[in-house]
Amino acid sequence: MTRSLEKSAFWTGVVDVLPFIVMVVPFATLFGVVAIEAGLSLAQTLSFSIMVIAGASQFAALQLMLDNAAIVFILAAALAVNLRMAMYSAALAPHLGRAPLLQRAVIGYLNFDQSYVLAVAKYEDQPDMPLPSRVAYFLGVSLTIAPLWCLFTYIGAEIGAWIPADLEVSFVLPLAFLSTVAPMLKSPAHIAAAGVSIILALALAGLPSGSGLLIAALCAMVTGVVVETLLERRA
């Protein structure tokens, strides 16, 4: 009985995540293409996708490597992009916190945008879902996405080797970032944060590669919180 309950939760997760595949496939392919063009080996490109599985930060690291930034700044900026996932972890903890440690570790490894968004929505919609079913649902979602992310990185890497060198492939990176950020500009606070980030990053471009960006990002985060708080007070 419980086995079949978990099985059905797993498959519900698989079905729920299908629409997200449309987005994961092209991005994984692009990462493969761009990483090979940037000079990473096939093994390095694949290791990135398998071990990190975080699109935006992988692209960010690649971009800073193309700029020959110091390793400390590459790690700081790329991990800053992933900091939002600490928030995901905090949001998942009340629902999954009682699962065995090993299961939580696997969930941690697979805790990315799509799995967090779908799982939290599901758990809030069905508060009396038993714990094993919650874990099964989470795995249904994430174990569908993660292998595709890796497979299409590989396909992208193979395609990358065939693309003529005079094609300006690296410009795909800014296009990917812009497309990722634009839908996130949901409120004046988000727009203000993005504005501060752009202005300061340009103003501080003379600093060692990567360091100006960190200062800009920190100021932008504070700006976002301040603007949001002010708007809430006024309302």
Next chain:
Amino acid sequence: MNYSQFEIWVIIALMAIGTFAIRFSFLGLIGSKRMPPLIERMLRFTPVAVLPGMVAPLVLWPTDAADGVTLLHLAAASAAVGTAYMTRKVIWGMLAGLSVFFVPVLFDLL
């Protein structure tokens, strides 16, 4: 790119460890601790705080471009932002930006 093979592997390994630590953080704690609300608020802004600043110089002075910024770079960037903002879908912005940027090149090749 100017890194030794060893340095590239170090970057990948440290990113993997760091990313896992971030993702596991609160799941790893016993019980269900909450994050301080102010920190949680700031974290919600990380993507819009980091990515635009990273992109701005890339669009305004692309490293690869032989003749600096062209109208094509700006047009492709605007198409990506505009489309993604209007449709609220990353994928449409990406396709719009890629089409504006690469379709003229492909025509040149043919």
